[in-house]
Each structure stands twice: as C-alpha cells, then as structure tokens.
Amino acid sequence: MSSDPAQFVFLITSGVLITLVMCGFIVAMVLFHRQQQIRNRQKMDHMKAEYERTILGVEKEIQEQTLSFIGQELHDNVGQILSLTKLTLNNPDPENFSEGKRLINQAIKEVRTLSKRLNLDWVKEVKLLDFIQQELQKIENSGFCQTQFDSNITELELEKDQKLVLIRIIQECLNNTMKHAEPKLITVSLQQKNDFLELMIKDDGKGFDVEDKSKGMGLHNLKSRIETIGGNLQLFSKINMGTEIKLLLPFA
Amino acid sequence: MTFNLYLITILVGALISLSALIFKTDRQYKKANILIFSVLALVLIQEYLSEVVKNYSANGNNHIIYNIFGIYLLNSLYLIFFKMVFRSELMKKRINISIAFLFFFGIIDSIFFQPVTKIFQHYLLIYGSLMIILYSISFYYKVFNRNDYINSNLLSIPYFWIITVLFFYYSSTFLIWASFSFLLKADYQALVVSLFDLNRLMAGVTYLVMGFAFYAPKVFQGKYFTT
Numbered sequence A: 001m002s003s004d005p006a007q008f009v010f011l012i013t014s015g016v017l018i019t020l021v022m023c024g025f026i027v028a029m030v031l032f033h034r035q036q037q038i039r040n041r042q043k044m045d046h047m048k049a050e051y052e053r054t055i056l057g058v059e060k061e062i063q064e065q066t067l068s069f070i071g072q073e074l075h076d077n078v079g080q081i082l083s084l085t086k087l088t089l090n091n092p093d094p095e096n097f098s099e100g101k102r103l104i105n106q107a108i109k110e111v112r113t114l115s116k117r118l119n120l121d122w123v124k125e126v127k128l129l130d131f132i133q134q135e136l137q138k139i140e141n142s143g144f145c146q147t148q149f150d151s152n153i154t155e156l157e158l159e160k161d162q163k164l165v166l167i168r169i170i171q172e173c174l175n176n177t178m179k180h181a182e183p184k185l186i187t188v189s190l191q192q193k194n195d196f197l198e199l200m201i202k203d204d205g206k207g208f209d210v211e212d213k214s215k216g217m218g219l220h221n222l223k224s225r226i227e228t229i230g231g232n233l234q235l236f237s238k239i240n241m242g243t244e245i246k247l248l249l250p251f252a
Numbered sequence B: 001m002t003f004n005l006y007l008i009t010i011l012v013g014a015l016i017s018l019s020a021l022i023f024k025t026d027r028q029y030k031k032a033n034i035l036i037f038s039v040l041a042l043v044l045i046q047e048y049l050s051e052v053v054k055n056y057s058a059n060g061n062n063h064i065i066y067n068i069f070g071i072y073l074l075n076s077l078y079l080i081f082f083k084m085v086f087r088s089e090l091m092k093k094r095i096n097i098s099i100a101f102l103f104f105f106g107i108i109d110s111i112f113f114q115p116v117t118k119i120f121q122h123y124l125l126i127y128g129s130l131m132i133i134l135y136s137i138s139f140y141y142k143v144f145n146r147n148d149y150i151n152s153n154l155l156s157i158p159y160f161w162i163i164t165v166l167f168f169y170y171s172s173t174f175l176i177w178a179s180f181s182f183l184l185k186a187d188y189q190a191l192v193v194s195l196f197d198l199n200r201l202m203a204g205v206t207y208l209v210m211g212f213a214f215y216a217p218k219v220f221q222g223k224y225f226t227t
Helices: A005-089 A094-116 A121-125 A128-141 A160-181 A213-228 B003-022 B027-056 B063-085 B089-113 B122-145 B158-178 B180-185 B189-220
Strands: A146-151 A185-193 A196-203 A232-238 A242-250
Touching: A005 A094, A005 A160, A005 A213, A005 B122, A005 B158, A005 B189, A121 A160, A128 A146, A128 A160, A128 A185, A160 A185, A160 A196, A160 A213, A160 A242, A213 A232, A213 A242, B003 B027, B003 B189, B027 B063, B027 B158, B027 B189, B063 B089, B063 B122, B063 B158, B089 B122, B122 B158, B158 B180, B158 B189, B180 B189
Parallel strands: A146 A185
Antiparallel strands: A185 A196, A196 A242, A232 A242
C-alpha cells in the first residue's frame, strides 16, 4: 500500500491519466471502425450496383445475339423452307402435296426450336461443360480451325448469374479469337483446382502486344465482368505466339 | 491499490467471467471464455500462493510462484488466447513459435542469468510483454486493414476489450521492467514503488474488464448500425 502522500497523488493522477488515454483510445478505435463500416457499406453498394449492371448488360447482349441468330435463322432457314413449300404447292399434284406437307412439318419443327432460344431460361438448363463443347463443335463444323477441350470436372454446380457471365465471357473470347487471331487450334481447358475453378482459353494465332492501349477496352470489360462474380482474369499474349486467357473463379 | 482490493478485483473478474460461461452469453466465444476464466483463476491462485509462500517460507522468497504462474503459464495462456483470435494459419504458427521461444529463453535465463527459484525473471516478462503488444497491434491491423469484424459493432467483440486492456497493461509492464535496472541504478526507488503500484492498479482494471468482456455481445449488440 502507498503510504507516502506523494506516491498516492502520483498513483491517482497516473491512474486517471491512463484511464483517460485508454478511453480516448477506445473511442478513437470505435469511431475509426464506424468510418470503415460506412466506407465498406458504400463500396458494397457500389459493387452490388456494378454487379447488377453487368448482369443486365450480359443478359441484354445474349438476348441481342440470340435475336440476331433467330432473325438469321428465320431468313435463311424457315424462310427458305416456306418459299420452297410455296413453290412446291404451286403444282397441286399428290406427290407435291405430300412434299409440301413434309416441308411445312419441318418449318414447324424449326420454329419450335427457335422459340426455345427466345428466353434466357436455357442458361439455367445448360451445363457449362456442354456449352463449351457445343461452341467448340460449332467452330470446328464451320471449318474455321481445330479445337480441343480438356477438363477434370464431371459435375459442376454454378449459380445462374455466374454461369451467365462465364458463358458471355467464353463467347466473347472465342469471337475475338476468330475475328483477330487466325489460329489453327483453339484449346479450352476447365479445371477444378483446390478451391477455385480455372478456365483457360488458348490459341496459337497471331497474338498481340498486351501493352497496346487500343486493345485495352475489351480486356477491361472482360476483367470487370469476371470481377463482378468474384473472379480474376489473367492474360498472356505475344506477337506470333498466340494468346492465353485464364479465368480464376473461387468457389464460395 | 491495496493487496486485498487487488485480490477482490481478480475474484470479481473471475466470478463474472464464470457467470458469462454459465449463462452462455455467446456460444462462439465459449472457448475464449473458458481460457480467460482459467487466466483469472490462475492469477488468483498465483497471488494467494505467493502471499502464503511469502509469509510462511523461511526467506520470504516467492519468486518461483511469480516466475512459474505469472511468466510461463500466464504468458503462454495469453498467447494461446491470441491463437483463438487469429484465424490465419501463419499467425497461429508464429504464436506457436513465440511460445516455444518463451520456454527456450526461460531455460537459458534460468541457467545463465536469473535462476527460477531465486530471482524474478523479468527478462522473460519483457519478452512476453513485447509479444503481447505485437500481437495486439496485429489484431488492430486486422480489424482496420483486413476488415475483420466489419459487419459487427466493435464494442460487442470481447476480443477487442480483452486485447485493449492487455495492450495497455503490458505496455506499462514492458516500459516499467525495461527501465527497471536503470531506475534502480539511478536511485529512483520511490518512483519504482509508485510505478509498481500503478502497474498493479492497471492489472486490477485489466482483470475486471477481462471478466466483463464476455457480456459485451449482449450489452453492445446493435448499438450502432451494422452493414
């Protein structure tokens, strides 16, 4: 026990001072933390808005692409079948009548197939693995170049929005490759690593200078899209050495 | 602070901590609550035993009690507490290494500098205090730079209260014991006594806050908005 009055005064004064410092410290911490929370909330709101904007944009793009495809199909496919039907039915003999009936059935079938593409519900149904394979098959069927698909995944569960964004990015990457790269082989690889999904789209085409600012906008769009679903995009390219795009998406 | 008042403070802290455990204030802090209750019980036993040894032993030397309880056990328990606070494996590994070093330095100190039964091993206390200060700063860094607890009211987190009082108490302990030799040589014995009194006062506040800390989730929840 402090018997000396000077010691007692020292103890009381220091005790009060330390208490004040400690209280000040706690108040400062709490105020700073509150500011952090406000900043974080604003950031989250901004990210949410950005996410919704991206999803809307992606949906719109896919819809536009689907509609343009349908327009093309109506013109080149159904339109042609109906024109042929009209020509066939101009000569009303039984053989032509039967052929006309077959053509009309084919037109009905084609219209039904097309109508399925009018909404985005197919995104819910389609599996990412199947989608990639179909896209690569389309490229190969067009005779544009060879394709290769590689995956260690048998079953992949993704949220609709994540799948939508990934589908759009894959389409965009493949379109860019076909438009600019002149490749002989496009390789797509979908791998499940420890706690993330790795999607790689690689070509052996012309490649480009990644420092070239004129190519920056498309890349920026791709990056911001994958970031809205919590992923990350890495790009490697060299002139005449091809391009490799890696998308890393952590599992929630 | 008188010795009896100090003991009562520790006892109150321990009882409140025990009541938080019994009333299950927040299940997510159960392990930490048990640990803090053990710390408080240990401090109570340490203070009681040291007083008994002081009064009944031939030379009144109770350093062994303070060394074993106050330095090795208490510092280890505080470091284990920090292991519960940090989620990162790297931090847990660092804390394990710090505990191992505490015992390693303890052996070296006991053999060459400060025999465990004869002298209060204040070099080890300085090391332990430094570790606690560093891990407290790491905690604040995580809270503010890594956005841990960003969705919670900071005052409702028992860890925040415990680490804040530990940070202040061990900062003062570190300063006092780091300057101890200098103060004694400079003949500031009266100041040393006052500083130890002050340190004891802070210890009392620390143990009391540690006891109340596990009621924080109930008392402060929702006092300001959560995102």
